[in-house]
Amino acid sequence: MSALADTVTALATPQQLYDLLDPEVMWYSVDVNSNYTCNDKDDAVACIERNVSAGLTGRFDVVGEGNDAVVVRPVLDPPRAGDRCMLLRFRDGLIVEMRDFESARDALGYLQAAA
Numbered sequence: 751m752s753a754l755a756d757t758v759t760a761l762a763t764p765q766q767l768y769d770l771l772d773p774e775v776m777w778y779s780v781d782v783n784s785n786y787t788c789n790d791k792d793d794a795v796a797c798i799e800r801n802v803s804a805g806l807t808g809r810f811d812v813v814g815e816g817n818d819a820v821v822v823r824p825v826l827d828p829p830r831a832g833d834r835c836m837l838l839r840f841r842d843g844l845i846v847e848m849r850d851f852e853s854a855r856d857a858l859g860y861l862q863a864a865a
Contacts, residue, residue: 754820754840755812762809764802768795770845777848780834794848810836814858819847821857837861 751759761767771791779786788794807827814821819839835857839847851857 751812752815752820754818754838755815758810758820758822758838759812764798767798770843771795772841772844772846775845775848778850780850780852788848813854814861816861816864819861819864821854821861823854 757770761770768791771794773791775788775791775794777788777794777797788797805828809825810822811825812820813823813835818841819837821835821837823833823835833853835851835854837847837849837851837857837860838845839849849857849860851860
């Protein structure tokens with residue numbers, strides 16, 4: 751596993767994730783609907799906090815890696831249906847892009863195409 755993958759799998763609290771977010775991070779929804787896009791760290795933290803406040807907890811399992819990105823599968827409690835995955839792209843040690851996908855296959859395809 752790469753250093754980026756190790757960093758992501760070691761996350762134990764939401765605050766640790768927040769500490770990795772670039773101030774200008776962009777978080778794109780599955781369908782890239784602008785109504786569900788987070789345009790900076792404050793938006794991303796607010797979105798995550800809404801889920802944490804509703805009782806959602808979880809961790810990330812790494813399913814793929816690239817030079818500057820990691821594809822993860824959120825393992826949530828309580829579980830949610832589907833095989834959603836997320837791409838986390840890093841620059842200078844911070845997450846600058848978060849992108850949701852319907853499946854690991856879609857996320858890995860995007861990772862490969864962006865390489």
